[in-house]
Amino acid sequence: MSAVRIVHVGPLTERFNQRLLQGRDVVQLWQQADALGYLAEHGAQFEVLVTSARFGCSAALLECLPNLRAICSFGVGYDAIAVEVARQRGIAISTTPDVLNDCVADLAMGLVIDTARQLPAADRFVREGRWLAGHYPLTRKVSGKRLGIVGLGRIGKDIARRAEGFAMPVRYHNRRADPSSDYGYEADLLALARWADFLVLACPGGAATHHLIDAAVLEALGPQGILINISRGSVVDQPALVAALLAGTLGGAGLDVFEAEPRVPEALFSLPNVVLLPHVGSGTEETRLQMEELVLANLQAFIDNGELLTPL
Structure with a gap:
């Protein structure tokens, strides 16, 4: 048995939950009727916290864990973790980078194709028997179109490499240019949006990118442009996005993430040029197992x- 006491904040798969319990001293916090009340009494016993990008670890939670030494999180996002508070206390943090890159990049390209070619709407067109009354309207080509990427990190680079297979010119926007990349760097986000046919968001969430994609960026992307978001819902000003799509001043959107998941604006449900997914970027059996x-x-x-093997 491990001598280290572990607090597990929120459930993942039952397989993971059970594997975590094997040979370790683990308390499943979600099983406690009053989680913060339990930690107020017992929090000093725990040295390691296990969580996920969904459940995170708030400053209030950390305050109840005076002897915490490490946070092990499932996922690459860390905007739900009070990172600065943890760092000030010397608490190490790990995420699960790289193992999910392929699936998230695959999904990004899938959303590019699905949204441009309106595949989900075309599928409904057939299932509802409307093909009998006429042909589906023409849609938009993907190959050869310009792809802008906001956030050329690990996942962003994998998206760019996939775009090359579609003969798509690629440019990107970061806080600074990446000297290791041969893709075109655009310091001005509005300029990138004006240039791009597709604007793919692959940047982290958090305060630094909150509503980075606002009404001005959407206007620059324009009535023929398509927004793809596989990063975090907070990166996009969601009311501005809904307004642009309803007004026709944005050409379309492929969204795997939303500001208040699992709540999604109902105004988007009937739009054929919008593809909506339930945050499944890494959601394959193979990748989720590797993350666990x-x-x-x-x-x-x-x-x-x-x-930690993969410290933040």
Whole structure:
């Protein structure tokens, strides 16, 4: 048995939940009637916290864990974790980078194609028997179109490489240029939006990118432009996006993330040029298993030698 006490904030798969319990001293916090009340009484006992990008770890939670030494999180997003508070206290944080890059990049390209060619709407057209009355309207070509990427990190680069297979010119916007990249850098986000046929968001969430994609960016992308978001819902000013789509001043949107998940604006449900997914970027059996394995490997490495394999 591990001598390290672990608090598990929120459930993942039942497989992971059970594997985490094996040979370890774990308290499943979601099973407590009053989570903060429980931690107020017992929080000093815990040295490691296991969480996910969904559940995070708030400053209030950290305050109840005075002896916490590490946070092991499932996912690459860390905007729901009070990172600065943790760093000030010397608490190490790990995420699960790289193992989900392929699936998220695949999904981004899938949304590009699905939204431009209106595949879900065309599928409904057939299922509802409307093909008998006439042909489906013409849609938009993908190959050769210009792809702008906001956030050329690990996932952004994998999206760019996939776009090359569609003969798409690629440019990107970061806080600064990436010297290792040969793709065109655009320091001005509005300029990138004006240039792009598709604008793909692959940047982190959090305060620094909150509503980065606002009405001005959507206007620059224009009535022929398509927005793809596989990052975080908070990156987009959602009311401005809905307004632009309803007014026809934006050509379309493929969205895997939303500001108040799982709540999605109902105004988008009937639009054929909008594809809506339930935050499934990494949602394949293979990738989720690899993510679980990496959380457990980080946890065990910390228990064994006090170091994380993939620190933030």
